[in-house]
Structure formats: structure tokens, C-alpha cells
Amino acid sequence: MTTWTDYLLTDSPSSRRQARLGQMYRKWLAFRRNPLAMVGLCIIVALLLVAAFAPLIATADPLAQNLDRRLLPPSGTNVFGTDSLGRDIFSRIVYGTRVTLVIVLLVVVSVGPIGLLIGATSGYLGGWVDRALMRMTDVFMAFPRLVLALAFVAALGPGLENAVIAIAITAWPPYARVARAETLIIRQQDYIAAIRLQGASQWRIVWKHVVPLCLPSLIVRTTLDMAGVILIAAGLGFLGLGAQPPIPEWGAMISAGREQIFDQWWVATFPGIAICIVALGFNLLGDGLRDVMDAR
Amino acid sequence: MIDVRNLDVRFGQGAGALHAVRDVSFSVAQGESFGLVGESGSGKSTVLRVLAGLNPRWTGQAALAGMPLGPRDAPLPRLVQMVFQDPYASLHPRHTVDRALSEPLEIQGIGDVGPRVERALADVGLGPAFRFRYPNQLSGGQRQRVAIARALMLEPKVLLLDEPTSALDVSVQAEILNLLRRLRRAHGLTLLLVSHNLAVIAHMCDRLAVMNRGAIVEEMDVATLRRQEPREAYTRQLLLASRGYDRDVAAGIVTYD
Structure with missing residues (x-):
């Protein structure tokens, strides 16, 4: 027990790997002291577990219709009730975590690197490269995000993949802006001058020296943005432009339940609560990460 | 030179x-x-x-x-290499001492990295224990020693x-x-x-x-x-000022242009 904490917390690590692990362990210790952040982390971990073990957790097939049992209130057999096609809402929410996670992952994977690369290049090189790239981001930022995403989905055709693409296309400009602002500060620093003196190429400087310093604020921004991404995906689903039936997507489920919202409240309420909890989880996690990673 | x-x-x-x-x-x-x-x-x-x-x-x-x-x-x-004024700003905050010292060698394609880094550390009076520390684990003087070691990695003239x-x-x-x-x-x-x-x-x-x-x-x-024998009045003034604050000197300061 004490040996591995000693290994991680030593003042004089004996390899790069030990130094890096030690640094990460210190961050984790700081993160653990923040109870709200831990709540956020628990929610996200729970989301991952539910998505991974969905077949074990779900009580019924999320796609199985049973018109004899439509719009039943929550009960022992259908914990969250059934929807207008007699499908078990609890099982659909459980399987919906997978859809949500797919959206979140695809957006993160596409938006983060694009925004980072564009922002860091723009900020470090300056001049006409900077002007061209920043005008491009301005164009994207001039439109409200949901409206732009709607336009893209309408052009690309409804569907989960196209919804993700549309969200990614509309989501990168703020990341580029953040990365550029960070880069403008970093490029003035003496350690960048020092590495230039050692003959480093511009790619090396941007990639190995500037980008790692932009990363923390972008990771924080991503986690804080996740709530927004989930809500936009749900919004697109609600409008019928996201995941197509019968895929159990939470936004589409709310949309399907809106006709019965006064008589059969459970149809729209439970997916809504699920969206709420996951969005809150990402938000709390992002807040906690900011405290730990942005030591400013 | x-x-x-x-x-x-x-x-x-x-x-x-x-x-x-x-x-x-x-x-x-x-x-x-x-x-x-x-x-x-x-x-x-x-x-x-x-x-x-x-x-x-x-x-x-x-x-x-x-x-x-x-x-x-x-x-x-x-x-030519340079050592900067502020040792808190001249080391990359997320690079270990080891990385800061081996990067010049990597860029210039010089091998034998490990021994060279250890020799450079010894040269500036830092033991091998410092090799894998981050700048935030070093004092100002230690950081400046690392910065000096880094400047000397490529053996500049x-x-x-x-x-x-x-x-x-x-x-x-x-x-x-x-x-x-x-x-x-x-x-x-x-x-x-x-x-x-x-x-x-x-x-x-x-x-x-x-x-x-x-x-x-x-x-x-x-x-x-x-000997405190400068030729120019400006230098004399600088010498007086360098002895510390003196009310008479401060009152007599002239701007030379």
C-alpha cells in the first residue's frame, strides 16, 4: 500500500514515466478533495457502466413492441412505464446511454483535435494564416449553434451520424478561439524562445510545446460543453432530425412523449431526467477538472 | 567573436x-x-x-x-545560446528536467543522450536526483541551473x-x-x-x-x-545610484538623451 504511493509521490523519480505518473497521481489527489467533482465523476462512470452492461440491466428488449401494453404507468414489471408502442421505457433509457455515449465520443474525437490544431497554428504563426483561419471561425460563430446544426442536418439528411457531423461542424470554433488565445500568451514565453534557439522547427514548437499547454483548458471546455452537446443531440432528436426511430435516443423519446405529457407524464419525464443527470454529471466533472488542471 | x-x-x-x-x-x-x-x-x-x-x-x-x-x-x-532573466518563465512547465535537456540533442540529432544529460546536470551542480523532476519541484536557483545546463547542451561558443x-x-x-x-x-x-x-x-x-x-x-x-572613474556624466550618475538610495543623489538626477 505505502510502496506504490511512495513510488508515485517521490521527490526524485528515476524515469520519465514515473515522473509523469507521479504528476497525474498528485492531480488525482487534488481532484478527490472536491466532492462535487467526485459526484460528477460517479455519474459519468455510472453512465459508462450502464452502457457497457445494458443487456444485463435492461428488463426487456428496447425495441419489442406490445400494443396490448401501451402507455402503462410505472409498475413492478415496467419500472418507468411503457410508451405509446408498448415498449419498456426503462430498457429504452438504458440502451439510450449507448446512443448518448456514441454522440459524445464522436464529437469529442472530431472537435477537440480540429479546434486545437486550427487555434494553435493560427495563434503561433500569426499573419495571414491567423487572419484567414479566424475569419472562418467567425463565420461559424456568427450563427446560433442549434440553427446551424439544423441547417446542416437538413442538408445532409436526418440520422445519428449526420447529427454528430453537424454538431461537430458547429462546435469547433470556440475551441479554436480558446486554443488561439492560449497560444498567443504561450508564444511570448521565454521557454518558447529557448526552444527556438535550439533550432526546433515550427511544427515541433506548436505540437510539442504549445499544444500540451493548451490541452488542459480544452479538456475542461470539452467536458463543460458535453452537456450542451447532449442537449443539442436531444434537440435534434426531438425535432426528428437526429437518431431515427426505433433507435432509443433520449431526445426522440421525449419528442414521442409530448402528445401524452399531461395524461401519461412518465413517457417524456424519465428520458428528460436522464438527460438532466448526465448533463449535470459532465458539468460537475468539468468544473472539478478545471480546478485541478488550470492551476491559475 | x-x-x-x-x-x-x-x-x-x-x-x-x-x-x-x-x-x-x-x-x-x-x-x-x-x-x-x-x-x-x-x-x-x-x-x-x-x-x-x-x-x-x-x-x-x-x-x-x-x-x-x-x-x-x-x-x-x-x-550561440542564451540564458533568460526569469527562471520561472524559461522552463516549460510540463517538461521534466530530463526532457528539457535532451530535446536540444534530439533536435540536432546528437546521440548518447542519457550520459550527456547526466554530465550536464553534474556540470551545473545538480545531482542525478533532479533529472526527472518538473520545474515546479525546483527552486529558482535550481531552475536557473537547469536553464544554464540547457544552454550548454549543444556546446555553444x-x-x-x-x-x-x-x-x-x-x-x-x-x-x-x-x-x-x-x-x-x-x-x-x-x-x-x-x-x-x-x-x-x-x-x-x-x-x-x-x-x-x-x-x-x-x-x-x-x-x-x-576605480569609479567613468568619463561620462551619465555613467557617474549610474554609479552613484547603484550605491543605494540617497536623497541628494535622487534630487540631482538628470535625464540624459
Whole structure:
């Protein structure tokens, strides 16, 4: 027990790997002291577990219709009730975590690197490269995000993949802006001058020296943005432009339940609560990460 | 080793332009240690950045070891390196000491990295225990030692020192200065030292030039400085000011232009 904490917390690590692990362990210790952040982390971990073990957790097939049992209130057999096609809402929410996670992952994977690369290049090189790239981001930022995403989905055709693409296309400009602002500060620093003196190429400087310093604020921004991404995906689903039936997507489920919202409240309420909890989880996690990673 | 003729640097354009360095000429022989003294904003650091290749806009002639420099030339890593003023800003916060010291070798394609890094650390008086620490685990003096080690990794002939001790505690300042003196002898370095501290210059340099408002006011050797016999009134004033705050001196300060 004490040996591995000693290994991680030593003042004089004996390899790069030990130094890096030690640094990460210190961050984790700081993160653990923040109870709200831990709540956020628990929610996200729970989301991952539910998505991974969905077949074990779900009580019924999320796609199985049973018109004899439509719009039943929550009960022992259908914990969250059934929807207008007699499908078990609890099982659909459980399987919906997978859809949500797919959206979140695809957006993160596409938006983060694009925004980072564009922002860091723009900020470090300056001049006409900077002007061209920043005008491009301005164009994207001039439109409200949901409206732009709607336009893209309408052009690309409804569907989960196209919804993700549309969200990614509309989501990168703020990341580029953040990365550029960070880069403008970093490029003035003496350690960048020092590495230039050692003959480093511009790619090396941007990639190995500037980008790692932009990363923390972008990771924080991503986690804080996740709530927004989930809500936009749900919004697109609600409008019928996201995941197509019968895929159990939470936004589409709310949309399907809106006709019965006064008589059969459970149809729209439970997916809504699920969206709420996951969005809150990402938000709390992002807040906690900011405290730990942005030591400013 | 260092030859500068009619160096002129301007920042900005039009009415807001700043004439930071005006017609500066000096030369430093191989193995010599030359000091540039002056108040803040006198342009001394700008001269260093020009020689390092960090400042692209200048006119005049400059040469290092007989190699003429051009305003847009890339830095010459194996010829000239620099130690910066603030050791808290000159080390990458997310790179270990090991990485900071091995990167110059990687960039220049020099092998034998591990032993070289350990030797460089020993050379600046840091044990192997420091090798895998991050800058935030080091004190100011230790950081400056790492910065000096990094500057010497490529075995340059010229070392530019931009106020290398002004951000450090007084007790640590002397250690760093003695280290620099020892390294200069051991590596046969030519030093160009910028400072506003006349005591540091007197300790480190053979000759010095006094700068005011971007121009060199006078050049002298350290013996003249020690005897307190400068030629120019501005230098006399600087010498008086360097003895510490004195009400009479402060009242009598004149702006020389």
C-alpha cells in the first residue's frame, strides 16, 4: 500500500514515466478533495457502466413492441412505464446511454483535435494564416449553434451520424478561439524562445510545446460543453432530425412523449431526467477538472 | 567573436515607433566576458535578442565567430545560446528536467543522450536526483541551473546572459555567478552579460559598455569601473545610484538623451 504511493509521490523519480505518473497521481489527489467533482465523476462512470452492461440491466428488449401494453404507468414489471408502442421505457433509457455515449465520443474525437490544431497554428504563426483561419471561425460563430446544426442536418439528411457531423461542424470554433488565445500568451514565453534557439522547427514548437499547454483548458471546455452537446443531440432528436426511430435516443423519446405529457407524464419525464443527470454529471466533472488542471 | 556594427532596432511603425537600439557598435574577443549595463528600457536586452536570432527586424551588421547574421536568419543553435532573466518563465512547465535537456540533442540529432544529460546536470551542480523532476519541484536557483545546463547542451561558443541573477535571492545570486565563471573557464565560453547591477558586471566581466536610451554611452574596462572613474556624466550618475538610495543623489538626477 505505502510502496506504490511512495513510488508515485517521490521527490526524485528515476524515469520519465514515473515522473509523469507521479504528476497525474498528485492531480488525482487534488481532484478527490472536491466532492462535487467526485459526484460528477460517479455519474459519468455510472453512465459508462450502464452502457457497457445494458443487456444485463435492461428488463426487456428496447425495441419489442406490445400494443396490448401501451402507455402503462410505472409498475413492478415496467419500472418507468411503457410508451405509446408498448415498449419498456426503462430498457429504452438504458440502451439510450449507448446512443448518448456514441454522440459524445464522436464529437469529442472530431472537435477537440480540429479546434486545437486550427487555434494553435493560427495563434503561433500569426499573419495571414491567423487572419484567414479566424475569419472562418467567425463565420461559424456568427450563427446560433442549434440553427446551424439544423441547417446542416437538413442538408445532409436526418440520422445519428449526420447529427454528430453537424454538431461537430458547429462546435469547433470556440475551441479554436480558446486554443488561439492560449497560444498567443504561450508564444511570448521565454521557454518558447529557448526552444527556438535550439533550432526546433515550427511544427515541433506548436505540437510539442504549445499544444500540451493548451490541452488542459480544452479538456475542461470539452467536458463543460458535453452537456450542451447532449442537449443539442436531444434537440435534434426531438425535432426528428437526429437518431431515427426505433433507435432509443433520449431526445426522440421525449419528442414521442409530448402528445401524452399531461395524461401519461412518465413517457417524456424519465428520458428528460436522464438527460438532466448526465448533463449535470459532465458539468460537475468539468468544473472539478478545471480546478485541478488550470492551476491559475 | 562577437562583432556588432551600427546596429539599429525599431519596434512598430509611424508615430508610435520605438527606436529601441540606436547605432550600437562593439566587439568582444574570443573567451572574453563583456557586460552591457543600463537602466530598464535602455535596449540592452534587445541587443541580446538580435544576436540570438530572436528579433527579426534590425539593420546594421552583426557577426558571430566571423559568420555574418541576417535579420531573418534562423538562430544558430551550436554557436550561440542564451540564458533568460526569469527562471520561472524559461522552463516549460510540463517538461521534466530530463526532457528539457535532451530535446536540444534530439533536435540536432546528437546521440548518447542519457550520459550527456547526466554530465550536464553534474556540470551545473545538480545531482542525478533532479533529472526527472518538473520545474515546479525546483527552486529558482535550481531552475536557473537547469536553464544554464540547457544552454550548454549543444556546446555553444557564445553564451548570452540576460540578467541571469536578477530574479533570484541574493544568496543564490552569488552561487549562480560563480557557477557561470567556472563554466566559462571550463568550456572556453565567450560571455555577453546584460545587467543593471554594476556589482554583477564588475564580478563577471572584463569590459563593459554603458547604454542609455538605446545608444552606447561609453565603453570601459572593469578596472576603470572599480576605480569609479567613468568619463561620462551619465555613467557617474549610474554609479552613484547603484550605491543605494540617497536623497541628494535622487534630487540631482538628470535625464540624459
